Amino acid sequence: MLTRNRCLVIQMLTAMRVWSKHHPRKFHWHLGPIAVVPEVQERGIGSQLLEYFCRHVDQAGQAAYLETDRPENVPLYERFRFSVIEEAPVLGVRNWFMWRTQGQDVPQPNC
Numbered sequence: 001m002l003t004r005n006r007c008l009v010i011q012m013l014t015a016m017r018v019w020s021k022h023h024p025r026k027f028h029w030h031l032g033p034i035a036v037v038p039e040v041q042e043r044g045i046g047s048q049l050l051e052y053f054c055r056h057v058d059q060a061g062q063a064a065y066l067e068t069d070r071p072e073n074v075p076l077y078e079r080f081r082f083s084v085i086e087e088a089p090v091l092g093v094r095n096w097f098m099w100r101t102q103g104q105d106v107p108q109p110n111c
């Protein structure tokens with residue numbers, strides 16, 4: 001059990017190290033993982049959560065950023081004006097790093 005927990009901690013720290021390497025330094029709001037329980041997915045709840053988040057980001061006049069490892073979610077986030085700025089494997093799983101700007105400047109990560 002201890003070995004398994006240690007392994008999970010190492011994996012989590014490794015993932016966090018990769019995510020932080022890609023994390024834009026420019027000020028932004030970070031959309032953390034969101035989830036809708038499977039029984040009620042595809043009924044518009046996720047879109048409502050994103051609308052709420054984006055409305056507040058727009059009111060603040062600021063940019064936003066997220067990571068996802070699910071290809072099926074990329075078009076959903078693109079509908080809310082997030083754009084893929086980078087892709088990289090995290091623990092062997094492809095991840096998409098997505099930025100949402102008020103203006104036209106899409107920053108390079110770590111710039």
Ligand SMILES: CC(C)(COP(=O)(O)OP(=O)(O)OC[C@H]1O[C@@H](n2cnc3c(N)ncnc32)[C@H](O)[C@@H]1OP(=O)(O)O)[C@@H](O)C(=O)NCCC(=O)NCCS
Pocket residue numbers: 033034035036037040041042043044045046047048067068069070072073076
């Ligand atoms: C991503 C998630 C939060 C979306 O919530 P939701 O309530 O299902 O979203 P919506 O009902 O607003 O659907 C938005 C669109 O995404 C599509 N979509 C949602 N889940 C999908 C899936 N698993 N596969 C393909 N398309 C999906 C819907 O078809 C819909 O598109 P449409 O309007 O063109 O039909 C939800 O699917 C979820 O919890 N997934 C598992 C956890 C997860 O991936 N979280 C995000 C981590 S980055």
